[in-house]
Amino acid sequence: MKTLTLLDGTAFPAFGLGTWLSAPDAVYRAVRVAIERGYRHIDAAWIYLNEEEVGRGIGEAIAAGDVTREDLWVTTKLWNDCHAPEHVQPALERSLKLLGLDYVDLYLMHWPVALQHKVVRPKTAEQYLSLDECPLPPTWEAMAKLTESGLTKQVGVSNFSASKIAQIVDAVGVTPAVNQIELHPYLQQDALLAAMKARGIVATAYAPLGSGGRPAGMKREDETSLLDDPTIAGIAARHGKSAAQVLIAWALARGTAVIPKSTNADRIAANLAATELELSPGDMQAIAGLDEGARYVDGGFWCTTGSPYTVDSLWA
Numbered sequence: 269m270k271t272l273t274l275l276d277g278t279a280f281p282a283f284g285l286g287t288w289l290s291a292p293d294a295v296y297r298a299v300r301v302a303i304e305r306g307y308r309h310i311d312a313a314w315i316y317l318n319e320e321e322v323g324r325g326i327g328e329a330i331a332a333g334d335v336t337r338e339d340l341w342v343t344t345k346l347w348n349d350c351h352a353p354e355h356v357q358p359a360l361e362r363s364l365k366l367l368g369l370d371y372v373d374l375y376l377m378h379w380p381v382a383l384q385h386k387v388v389r390p391k392t393a394e395q396y397l398s399l400d401e402c403p404l405p406p407t408w409e410a411m412a413k414l415t416e417s418g419l420t421k422q423v424g425v426s427n428f429s430a431s432k433i434a435q436i437v438d439a440v441g442v443t444p445a446v447n448q449i450e451l452h453p454y455l456q457q458d459a460l461l462a463a464m465k466a467r468g469i470v471a472t473a474y475a476p477l478g479s480g481g482r483p484a485g486m487k488r489e490d491e492t493s494l495l496d497d498p499t500i501a502g503i504a505a506r507h508g509k510s511a512a513q514v515l516i517a518w519a520l521a522r523g524t525a526v527i528p529k530s531t532n533a534d535r536i537a538a539n540l541a542a543t544e545l546e547l548s549p550g551d552m553q554a555i556a557g558l559d560e561g562a563r564y565v566d567g568g569f570w571c572t573t574g575s576p577y578t579v580d581s582l583w584a
């Protein structure tokens with residue numbers, strides 16, 4: 269299994285299983301099957317509301333002797349209502365309890381967005397906290413302290429722009445190991461990747477297949493499907509592979525980690541098999557030409573009436 273090297277020299281498995289939008293009963297089986305097939309990296313989050321079942325899959329795989337805990341890489345994420353420094357460690361402890369683990373390998377600040385404590389999804393303007401009211405650096409400082417407690421081996425961020433990364437690193441003096449961001453041929457984010465590389469931050473690509481399973485309310489009407497893209501389809505046909513496999517191989521060839529989500533056993537296996545696919549320089553060049561700067565997950569859900577966040581400020 270290909271690994272990427274984190275700032276402190278730790279080997280980070282470049283391919284993993286995404287679990288956003290995986291229904292609880294399905295995700296238990298998905299995690300169990302994935303580990304059996306050879307996955308060693310599972311990506312979770314408190315807000316996916318399925319950590320308990322993800323943990324059940326991991327626990328059963330370990331109990332069955334398929335793997336040891338040390339063989340696995342488990343990531344989970346801090347929810348936005350727990351950005352106050354005093355809520356950070358309890359939030360990780362809650363996730364660990366649900367996952368049934370003593371530690372995670374990586375804990376990420378899920379969004380550069382803060383909510384009032386115990387607000388899961390904001391419905392009124394008052395339920396948001398602006399970044400002036402709840403700035404990112406104190407949250408990041410509390411995250412960084414978690415590595416001393418042993419509850420997580422690494423800390424990182426998600427959905428962070430280059431300037432927000434600079435802000436927390438300058439203020440706290442600790443560099444995130446990973447920034448998990450949306451990355452696929454329609455949103456290649458070369459400038460952000462270059463800024464991260466200059467600091468030694470590894471990228472994990474989310475929505476690598478275009479996240480087609482998102483609820484209708486999160487989709488644009490004019491949205492084009494990556495899996496139906498003619499350039500990707502042409503490359504896939506030439507290699508005798510699927511479009512999804514080309515997208516996964518492309519993410520790995522760029523030096524990013526990638527976490528395609530599936531709860532289907534055949535697609536779980538096919539996605540892992542994509543780690544063996546090598547694209548040619550011509551394939552990479554053709555895919556480079558597909559960039560549209562188009563997000564599938566544009567964060568518009570943080571910008572409801574009265575919110576202190578706008579889509580522009582989110583990604584700035």
Ligand code: A2P
Nearest residue numbers: 475476477478479481512528529530531532535
């Ligand atoms: P399913 O779970 O039924 O397999 P992303 O990782 O970009 O968020 O995309 C996840 C979506 O892509 C899910 O709807 C998932 O459905 C689907 N998917 C996962 N693997 C494949 C594949 N190999 N081919 C086609 N669709 C896939």
